Amino acid sequence: MHDIVDLRSDTLTLPTPEMREAMARAEVGDDVWGEDPTVQRLEAMAAARLGKEAAVFVASGTMGNLVSVVAHTQAGQEVVLDLDSHIYNYEVAGGTIVGNVQMRPVQTERGFLTPDQVQESIRPSNIHIPQTGLVCLENTHNRHGGTCCTPEEIAAVAAVAHAARVPVHMDGARLFNAAVALKRDPRDFAGPVDSVTFCLSKGLGAPLGSVVCGSADFVGRARRVRKMVGGGMRQAGVVAAAGVLALDRMVDRLAEDHVNARALAEAVATLPGLSVDVETVQTNIVIIRVSRGDRARSVQATQELVAGCAARKVKIHATGPMAIRCVTHKDVDAEDTRRAIEAFRELTSRW
Numbered sequence: 001m002h003d004i005v006d007l008r009s010d011t012l013t014l015p016t017p018e019m020r021e022a023m024a025r026a027e028v029g030d031d032v033w034g035e036d037p038t039v040q041r042l043e044a045m046a047a048a049r050l051g052k053e054a055a056v057f058v059a060s061g062t063m064g065n066l067v068s069v070v071a072h073t074q075a076g077q078e079v080v081l082d083l084d085s086h087i088y089n090y091e092v093a094g095g096t097i098v099g100n101v102q103m104r105p106v107q108t109e110r111g112f113l114t115p116d117q118v119q120e121s122i123r124p125s126n127i128h129i130p131q132t133g134l135v136c137l138e139n140t141h142n143r144h145g146g147t148c149c150t151p152e153e154i155a156a157v158a159a160v161a162h163a164a165r166v167p168v169h170m171d172g173a174r175l176f177n178a179a180v181a182l183k184r185d186p187r188d189f190a191g192p193v194d195s196v197t198f199c200l201s202k203g204l205g206a207p208l209g210s211v212v213c214g215s216a217d218f219v220g221r222a223r224r225v226r227k228m229v230g231g232g233m234r235q236a237g238v239v240a241a242a243g244v245l246a247l248d249r250m251v252d253r254l255a256e257d258h259v260n261a262r263a264l265a266e267a268v269a270t271l272p273g274l275s276v277d278v279e280t281v282q283t284n285i286v287i288i289r290v291s292r293g294d295r296a297r298s299v300q301a302t303q304e305l306v307a308g309c310a311a312r313k314v315k316i317h318a319t320g321p322m323a324i325r326c327v328t329h330k331d332v333d334a335e336d337t338r339r340a341i342e343a344f345r346e347l348t349s350r351w
């Protein structure tokens, strides 16, 4: 039970006392010189967890995706990705600016490119046409509400890309949520793709940091790009120490967040004027649609819900004019979830 129930994002998780302790004690060195033992330990752990040869610690998920896009591609190439993907929508067009690549967004039904869509998007060899340099996937899918694609779906997409000699990057910011939800080994998801980024700073509770995993050759190139974008972080072991604990101790408990998200989704779905596609609540994200008569009233009702919840010490985030996103995480327990449900119930009782 917490004073404030903060459902705006799982990035709001605070480091555990154990993490603070480990950060204070961390053995460190200059990571740009390859001399930070704690960063090396984290990178080795991450690579092993995903079954990849090597890994590189980066400041954020955005930086992880950026260095991956740039390390995989050449200027002028095209990157095929989902229209609703985080890379296309929320990463300030970094790949386009730093990597000089052209983004090729494809509208998908569930946020996941199908093998046919990838096949259709890969460019033929022709003097007029840009070459396809990379395919990007996202798992779990943020804008689609934390939905998961299976290792088999990933493998089917990767097979098509690889047949055309195009590498595949997975934005696995919440990959461990997918692995826990589907009860699969993270290596099953990472196996078919060439690189994966995952965040330590979301449900895993570390204060910051992400890791990019892939072949030793790819990670070597990614390390150079990381340096170029200012991500060479010197005694980064101070924060990597929290990342080690995040990987070690915080993965299995993600299941609790999924239980809380489902409880919230099922309760909210029964309330007047609110709807949730409960099927999509596979992990820790709940997307709530607000509908009260016409559009103007619905938009106003959404704003009133956000304000009304805040007045009840429940923080929620409007991701659209008539959409609210709630994200469960380690700092929201079952009691907090009940308080959030109660807030929604009170605020919609006279609708």
Ligand SMILES: *Cc1c(COP(=O)(O)O)cnc(C)c1O
Residues within 6 Å of the ligand: 059, 060, 061, 062, 063, 065, 086, 087, 138, 140, 141, 142, 171, 173, 174, 199, 201, 210
């Ligand atoms: C959060 C997120 C990122 C970016 O991570 P930051 O650490 O916030 O830069 C990338 N992809 C997805 C799907 C995310 O949810």
